[in-house]
Amino acid sequence: RMVRSRGLEPPRVAPQRPQRCASTNSATTALVSFEAKAPYKAHLPLCEAPNTSYMRAVMHNFPPVEWAVSDSPVSYEEALAFMEARARAIREDGAPELVWFLEHPPLYTAGTSARLEDLRDPARFPVFDAGRGGQYTYHGPGQRVAYVMLDLTARGRDVRAFVQNLEKWIITALASFNVEAGPRDGRIGVWVDRTQAGGPLREDKIAAIGVRLKRWVSFHGISLNVEPDLEHFTGITPCGIADPRYGVTSLADLGIPASMADADIALRDAFEAVFDSALSPVPAPLQLTA
Numbered sequence: 001r002m003v004r005s006r007g008l009e010p011p012r013v014a015p016q017r018p019q020r021c022a023s024t025n026s027a028t029t030a031l032v033s034f035e036a037k038a039p040y041k042a043h044l045p046l047c048e049a050p051n052t053s054y055m056r057a058v059m060h061n062f063p064p065v066e067w068a069v070s071d072s073p074v075s076y077e078e079a080l081a082f083m084e085a086r087a088r089a090i091r092e093d094g095a096p097e098l099v100w101f102l103e104h105p106p107l108y109t110a111g112t113s114a115r116l117e118d119l120r121d122p123a124r125f126p127v128f129d130a131g132r133g134g135q136y137t138y139h140g141p142g143q144r145v146a147y148v149m150l151d152l153t154a155r156g157r158d159v160r161a162f163v164q165n166l167e168k169w170i171i172t173a174l175a176s177f178n179v180e181a182g183p184r185d186g187r188i189g190v191w192v193d194r195t196q197a198g199g200p201l202r203e204d205k206i207a208a209i210g211v212r213l214k215r216w217v218s219f220h221g222i223s224l225n226v227e228p229d230l231e232h233f234t235g236i237t238p239c240g241i242a243d244p245r246y247g248v249t250s251l252a253d254l255g256i257p258a259s260m261a262d263a264d265i266a267l268r269d270a271f272e273a274v275f276d277s278a279l280s281p282v283p284a285p286l287q288l289t290a
Contacts, residue, residue, distance in 0.1 A: 062155065065271075067279035069264060070102040073141065074286050076109065076128050082285050083219040086149050091217045099221075099271060099279060100147040101264055102286075106140035106229075108236055111210055118242075121235035132220040134188060134210035136236040142228035142250070144263050148211070148221035150275075157216060163209065165274050166222055170207045172270035173224070173263070177256050181206055188239050192249055204249035205238065225250035226263045 079102065089095035106125045111134030118136050119127065130137075139145055152162060167183050170190045174181045181190045190207040207224045225248065233248045251258045258266075268279055 062275070062277040064278045064280040065097040065099055065150070065275070066282045067268065068098065068100045068282050068284045070100070070284040070286060073105045074102045076104055076107055076126070076139070078286050079104070079147065080128070080130070083147055083149060086285075087214055087217045087219045090149060090151050091215050097151055097277075098147075098149045098282075100149070100285065101267070102145050102147070102284075103141055103143060103260075104139040104145060106232055107138075109137050109139065109210075111135050111137070113240070115240060118237035118240050119235075120237065124235040125232070130210065130220065132210040132212045134208075135240040136238065137208050137210060137223070138228075138233050138236060138238065139223060140228050140232055142226055142252075142260075144224045144226050144260060144267065146221050146223070146267060148218055150218045151216065152213065152218060153216045159213065162218065163211070166209050166211070169267070169270050169274045170209075170222060170224060172274055173266040174206065176266040176269070177251060177258060177262075179206070179251070179254060179256065187241060187246065191246075192254065194249070201245050202247070203245065204247045204253075205241075206249050206251070206254075208239065224263060224267065225253075226258060226260055227252035 079100075083100075086095065086098055090097060108119065108125055108127045109130040109132075110119075110127060111130055111132050113133070114135045125138075125140075148166070150162075152159075155162070167190060171181055174190070179192060181192050183189070184191050184203065187205075189205045189209055191203045192206050194202045194204055196202070207222060209222050211218050211220045227250055230248055230250060230253060238248055251263070272278055
């Protein structure tokens with residue numbers, strides 16, 4: 001149940017009744033950590049069929065967004081501190097919005113719904129409390145992380161539309177590599193159907209989504225598996241999904257020899273199309289190796 005208080009407004013929804021994740025069609029499913037002035041917080045489970053025309057109406061014709069790319073791995077603690085400071089500056093000082101592409105050294109992050117039993121190998125890599133929505137996630141070399149610091153007050157204050165656009169961003173970028181992907185009911189992220197003809201169901205997750213909103217400014221974001229070591233995911237139950245029919249994949253695992261630069265171009269172009277905002281290159285805020 002969402003907590004309502006001064007400074008915490010319920011998100012506006014599309015002009016249709018949300019579904020309860022029981023439908024069999026493609027739907028948005030995500031857990032967003034939403035925070036107003038302390039101590040009020042809400043973790044919003046979202047599930048409704050996408051409404052593309054409404055999303056376009058909400059997010060339309062915005063000024064350029066700064067875009068930074070870090071060339072070397074960035075420590076998670078430093079990145080988190082920077083995101084929180086930048087989100088505060090956007091909210092309080094009118095700083096420009098920012099999309100930040102980076103990689104982390106190998107690590108696991110725990111979202112607000114993480115269960116201890118899903119951390120299978122706690123001694124393998126450092127584990128960080130992320131504060132974002134979701135459960136356990138792996139980050140490491142070969143995975144493009146995109147942190148998204150956007151002002152949702154200026155973009156319609158619609159949490160569902162925002163999450164749907166994050167999904168559409170990934171899906172559009174993957175389409176440039178001829179990868180057909182999409183969301184699934186009850187499973188956060190973006191998935192690829194790898195079911196063989198006549199065989200049992202098999203779907204693999206290629207991208208994760210986990211965001212936090214603080215007084216309507218977002219941070220955290222998405223991660224796309226370009227060419228990470230997929231064995232590193234075995235130290236956790238990714239996003240709490242233990243069903244053996246569902247695994248993890250990457251562009252390399254799908255046989256697509258894409259470089260990180262190729263992925264960046266695809267993500268850049270897709271972001272500009274989906275969020276209707278040009279990305280303006282700026283120097284990377286951090287280049288610190290953990």
